[in-house]
Amino acid sequence: MEETLYFAYGSNINLEQMKHRCPDALLVGPVTLQNYELQFRGSGFATVAPKKDCVVHGLLWKLTPSCEQSLDRYEGYPRHYIKEAVTVQTADGSKIPVMAYIMAEPMCRQPALPYPRYYRAIQQGFEANGLPVESLEEAWNRTIDEICTGTMERPDRPKSTKHRDIER
Template identity: 45%
Template sequence: MQPQTLYFAYGSNLHLTQMSHRCPQSRYLGTGTLPNYKWQINIRGYANIVPSPGDYVKGLCYLLSENDEAALDVNEGVPWAYEKVWMGVECCAGSVRVVGRRVEGGGG
């Protein structure tokens, strides 16, 4: 069995059909909440998340195969546009650590 990664989507990957094309082996798990962050569009026009105590970001949780994660990295521009980060997300499986992506450098 191939390794799998929990992934938190908060931008364009909220679109289920688009995600099924980008990551055909992915499995949608349900909605999730990322506490202590806020959602923003940065100066380059990318969706981003930044630390913000007391705020939260709603998104979707997926289970990704190793191949899907690699394809998503290419599509999302990891590591030059986005960086992969581990974060605590509350989702259907309870409070879990998932990999997400935020704009490289993290700022606006």
């Protein structure tokens, strides 16, 4: 089995988490997924879905076969997440075919807010890797808009912390 190029966009952009989950994974660098949107679905976990003129920021990893098997377990493959082939773009415009975990049906249809600890783990990954935190905040706001209707009170977005909160 050969190595797999993997696009991480959720909590697996958190370097400490990936070090724990996949100690042999090699970070290639920041990339974008064009015409997709970052979403929070199911039980409040991150996923991506096709959406014209949107961009998802993330990291490209090179996974060993054992790292991929480890991530399969963490991501609940194939019940909670499925693997899809997508094409990411590097800063210089190069396009690379990679694998991404995408939330499975029917969970991917239900918007849900992430737990604060999970959101902060992603936020820390964005900050540590120079990714635009605004795109993460936009995903939070879109989820709020989908969930909260009428006079329902809108919850505050979790604030960044200096300590390391890591979970799925």
